[in-house]
Amino acid sequence: xxxxxxxxxxxxxxxxxxxxxxxxxxxxxxxxxxxxxxxxxxxxxxxxxxxxxxxxxxxxxxxxxxxxxxxxxxxxxxxxxxxxxxxxxxxxxxxxxxxxxxxxxx
Numbered sequence: 263x264x265x266x267x268x269x270x271x272x273x274x275x276x277x278x279x280x281x282x283x284x285x286x287x288x289x290x291x292x293x294x295x296x297x298x299x300x301x302x303x304x305x306x307x308x309x310x311x312x313x314x315x316x317x318x319x320x321x322x323x324x325x326x327x328x329x330x331x332x333x334x335x336x337x338x339x340x341x342x343x344x345x346x347x348x349x350x351x352x353x354x355x356x357x358x359x360x361x362x363x364x365x366x367x368x
Contacts, residue, residue, distance in 0.1 A: 296331045300364060313366040317341055327365035328358060
């Protein structure tokens, strides 16, 4: 009985891997690396804030560069709604979190 309890002996003989588990492990190993979010300095945040403020007041169309873990994406359009409680804006038919904005142009 003591032999089974040594060095994980109880579970050693019952190890197995289902094909679904193997496929999932392979898929996780083959996915692209997650990128880290760029750190913006306070001056850059101030520029982004000023640009968003002007665009919100004038109704002009802008283009936002948004950070995402896989790849950056852009959203263009005029700011329709501003939700300061949730820190997001409605632009281009979708809600965008203010924290994901990397650059404002247009």
